[in-house]
Amino acid sequence: MTSPTTPPARRPAGRRAGASEPSGWWAAVFVAPAVLGLAALYVWPFLSTFLKSFEDVPAFGPATFVGMDNYTALLHDEEFWKAFGNSALYTVIILLGVPLAVVLAALIEQAGRGRAIYRVLFFLPVVTLPVAVGMVWRFVYNGDFGLLNTVLSWFGVSGQFWVADPRFTIYAFGVVGLWMSLGINMIILGAGLRAIPKDLYEASALDGAGRVRQFVHITVPLLTPSIFFVTTLSVIAALQMFDLIFVMLRGVNNTALADSKTIVYLFYEKAFVQFHQGYGAAIAIVLLLVIMLATALQFRLQRSWVFYG
Amino acid sequence: MVVPFVWQILTMFKTTAEATRFPPTVLPETFSPHAFETFFSTVPFWSMFGVSAGALVLRVAGQLAIASLAGYAFARIPFRGREPLFGLFVLMLMVPSQLFLIGQYELIRGLKLLDTLPALAIPGLFSAFGTFLMRQAFRTMPKDYEEAARLDGANPFQVFWHVMLPMARPTLAALAVLTGLYSWNDLLWPLIVSPSGENRPLPVGLAGLQGQFGTDYPTLMAGAFVCSIPLVIVFLVLQRQFFAGITSSGLKG
Incomplete structure (x- = not known):
């Protein structure tokens, strides 16, 4: 993430000094909690559910890939x-x-x-x-x-x-x-x-x-x-x-x-x-x-x- | 519309024998407090209430903080990859919550948090919907205040905290109320993450009451009443925020 240095053209020239857009570093800090939480608790669980639907997952022990078996059974x-x-x-x-x-x-x-x-x-x-x-x-x-x-x-x-x-x-x-x-x-x-x-x-x-x-x-x-x-x-x-x-x-x-x-x-x-x-x-x-x-x-x-x- | 509630309130003052008579009596023959006595002596109401309230506070406070920070950045701070990243949030917004449950459960179990209060709140700290709602709110605000504050030497966090967040107060209130409503009412997730029955919130405890007192209807009605009334009171006080929350979202969280 880099900071965009060129200010938008429509901004009045007088305001430019000292009022630069916040840098990408700030954006990273602001979005980090939400993005990490989304990744860990939503994106990953979603992908994991998708993958598990092609697996036989016993209550204990490793899962095995079974292709479309779950869907056919369904x-x-x-x-x-x-x-x-x-x-x-x-x-x-x-x-x-x-x-x-x-x-x-x-x-x-x-x-x-x-x-x-x-x-x-x-x-x-x-x-x-x-x-x-x-x-x-x-x-x-x-x-x-x-x-x-x-x-x-x-x-x-x-x-x-x-x-x-x-x-x-x-x-x-x-x-x-x-x-x-x-x-x-x-x-x-x-x-x-x-x-x-x-x-x-x-x-x-x-x-x-x-x-x-x-x-x-x-x-x-x-x-x-x-x-x-x-x-x-x-x-x-x-x-x-x-x-x-x-x-x-x-x-x-x-x-x-x-x-x-x-x-x-x-x-x-x-x-x-x-x-x-x-x-x-x-x-x-x-x-x-x-x-x-x-x-x-x-x-x-x-x-x-x-x-x- | 309110007939079931009226019936509930009348029934909870009846004796069990009176409540199961046919045809039923309308008014209780004698106002009997036995249902409330049975409920409070067999159900750890205050501990369940504490769990529900604690999870709600944690979830609402956490979600407001996390979602408004991210929403502000998505609305106002340009950075590379912003649009695709936000697109991911919108995508998750459209997926029904059941699709996340298995993975969230595994994660909570892996962290050894099953049967704890944080387990109830953690997934709800992060919300694609909340982030989306806050972004929309910040996008519509005039840029002038922000620029003025920046000229005065405020850093982006100060701009966010002192200038933008106060202006987003109505949206924050709507989101808080909506998130609180979800947190308080949710049954499925607490059911999944409190397998032993320790640290149960009200909905799980109340559902368990049915198995215990299957036909003691006055006790069941009293329990249902006592567990529902806190949020009903909050609603009566904060009606406007509730309606705003529902309108902004259509109850999709």
Whole structure:
């Protein structure tokens, strides 16, 4: 790293003396901690995970190179495909929360003084320990005396074991995940809403457009960049779901657990419970590929629906 | 939206027998403190709280220092290889955190730090996202102050510390809140690096409570409440910083 000695031409000549650009030596000192940490704790672990995915790594003893064996095994592993399907289903449910967040964010922006209170209420699940959220919802979903079944019984609907019955588990998780993500999505969308010029609404009101028409023809199109951002982030986060399964199923209900694992849960189990690090690493690499593909797909699709005014 | 929380709070004052009755009662028949007694007598809450708080402080302070220094250099000090190096940070920003866990675990184990408080905080000291966020903040600041300070003979660290960092305060606050939120809520990493159960932070301890008191719902609800409330209070005080943090990042750390 050498110091750039020629000052940029646009700087006024009078300032040049004594105000030279700091040298590269200073830059090295400034970035050194971050770069060393990034190298040791991110770049190297990433490469190591990549390499391990081609190895058989026993809990003790040296690893052996096995080529694509882990990946081939993965593709023939029913448990993996089940987890993949579960993660995909969970992600779809979370995405259903995005339109809901758009409507709610628009309503709250118009709530005037009540806005602050609503924002706090919707944000509470975000700042509550996810583990605690899982525990509370497990109680709400309880098949014998849970709140949900109680409410359903008022309407004559018979209750279900929402968490313990694998037919419902992922849907039950999806509802909790959606509930947890609303607050985040609404905050991001709210920032987008406030960036929409007010005069557009005034002009359309003069033309006789009602609230609903304004929402459909002004708010939603102009909000599409924010909606796209929220959608992309939601997919990435949903594909990494772990906490809820760990809290609501592990050690509590093992029969449903077998059918309800997500990709990241399976990764955790293989790499850190059973210590099959090679196999676990392969799952992690597949997760990366899935997230990259999903994100690339969304960037491609955005051309047809995101409006950059 | 808050119904589950209301239900939680009502339940934690009920007796176990009342909480598991069908149909359930709405208000507790008698306000029973037994759930809190059971929780505090069986769970080392204060030591877990200390671990969670210690890890949070270490992680937030460390990350702010390291990320703002690097972010400033990436934004304002030209040096050879700056752009490719920064590109590496952006690349790591896009990789999901699970891809790092195996290597980070090996490193922590190699350093004989498993089951210690530093193990919880170390990976989070370094953040591609934090560096990125700080760089963006410094890039948008006017150059005049910096040049004036330099003319007065300040060295680059003095310029950074006395001139630029104070101007970055809103971004620092947003990053601090976001990093704190992650640190406090994270379950997977603490689970991996505290295999023996010593020096557990709250999420790990709370998850363990479920196995112990599977059906004692009042105790579980009380535990969930007690462990969550510290951050909720911080949020109520620092709402604006929380919202700014979320907006700037979309909760990607």
